[in-house]
Amino acid sequence: MNIFIRIRNRINCRIIRWLLKSAVVFEVDSYKLYTAVKDAVKGTSAALEIEILLREEKTHEKLIKDIVTGRIDCSGIKTSLKKIPRIHFKSIKAIEPLGEDVLKRIGFRLNDAVKQEKDSFRFYSNLYRISTMRSVKEAFRFLAGQEAVHLLVLQKLMGIKDDNSG
Secondary structure: OOHHHHHHHHHHHHHHHHHHHHHHHHHHHHHHHHHHHHHHHOOOOOHHHHHHHHHHHHHHHHHHHHHHHOOOOHHHHHHHHHHOOOOOOOOHHHOOOOOHHHHHHHHHHHHHHHHHHHHHHHHHHHHHHHOOOHHHHHHHHHHHHHHHHHHHHHHHHOOOOOOOOO
């Protein structure tokens, strides 16, 4: 590999690590929101979806922290992504909206979670667009895709039809 390409990749990786330091906050905040919602949906059909959201946010946090701290080098991101267990929601179309009584108690938290997921999606999508390293682009595409699914799940739980306002 050309020395200039290696230098460029190192600089890009440092920039990505610096940017990702702020992304950890998204994942931690989302985890806190879903933890607060978890008890309110216990015993409902939404309990599994919230549990999956919790696990995925924790996985994102670990991935980002591993990149930021250098445990995962930017060139090794693609391999690390393959090791992430894929947690699948049942068909998103089959997700039932929460009842009015539950929404009255936690609707404000779900609204906060929707805002958080939209912000995360925008952040990762923008990083995907500006990144020049293929493995890093793949990581941001993966994270943006997961946040988009989280947003759809939340909207279904809240009884919101597809919202493309992003």
